[in-house]
Amino acid sequence: MFNPKIVAFCCEQSGVPASEMRLGEVADLDLKSVPNLPNLEIRPVPCAGRIETVHLLTALEQGADGVLVFACHEENCQYRRGNIRAKSRLLYAGTMLERIGMEKARLEICNLATNDGVKFSKVLTEKVEQLRKLGPNKFSKISSEVGKE
């Protein structure tokens, strides 16, 4: 079965701690029932506002099948508007992807809290299912090279 590669940009104020809960690193939560995703790459950022549009596109270019941004809830950003900026950049990246024919659904932002390990897992699982339906990213460098062979 196609196991999509997902790059998850995680805000250190929310996404990173939530991802640690999802990985079962918090002992009192039973989240280990969530299937493991070996193709998940977590990229911590000090704030979602640090993510530039180019980071989202290069992740896809370098071989990711999907990109997720885990940011703090709106109006709850430590740096005031970082999550809003991330959302705008993601929307802009989506329009660029559409223009070259790629599905913009490969990009998604999720607002969550520090203790939202369950939500983190749920979003990831849904993204995996969605990407399985979409199939591999044919626009990436790796796909292209594989295609040649």
Added chain:
Amino acid sequence: MIKAEQKPVEEIISYLEPYNKILLSGCGACVTVCHSGGEKEVALLASCLKMARNNGGKNLEIIEMTPARQCEPEFALELAEIIAGVDAVLSLSCGVGVQTLARNFKSAVIIPGVNTVFMGETTAHGIWEERCQACGNCILEKTGGVCPIARCAKQLLNGPCGGSSQGICEIKRDTDCAWQLIYDRLKSLGQLTKLSEMIPAKNWGTESRDKGPRKIVREDLTI
């Protein structure tokens, strides 16, 4: 500063179709400020173009560079060695920068990646508005620092017209009437008497480019 917008990616892709190795050159001046052709936009567009070509099964090699000012030959010439080794140059500078490259690199294909739109001001982050049309004879002293050539839809030199309503231009609800702005500004400066002076019609033949491309020569600076 000069304001520009990136061309649609589909249009750029169609221009690059025959080429396999290009220089994607941004510009560190005006187009960096208006986020259409700076270093960030170069990286973003390069990623987009490479992905589009990957999907077609035909790789595109892109060298990314952003000289300080592409419209100055001193900076443009720094690209000489790279331009010699590529099939074409995609320039994200304004139309001036594109022509500087075309003039200095006779055998290179230079493709514009942005549409140069106007000379304007940043009124808020991500919003730019036209402020100057380079008419060649500035009348801002008479109009309180608000330009009717660039900002009045009819370019009236003695306004307002009958289409101004509650300070808004009749052409668009989001466009201020330039002559209302001029009135408000002169009033706040205590210079309303300036409105009683007629501004004579401009000599468009000599003051604008209606008589052909313009040129400035400073003999004290020429070598």
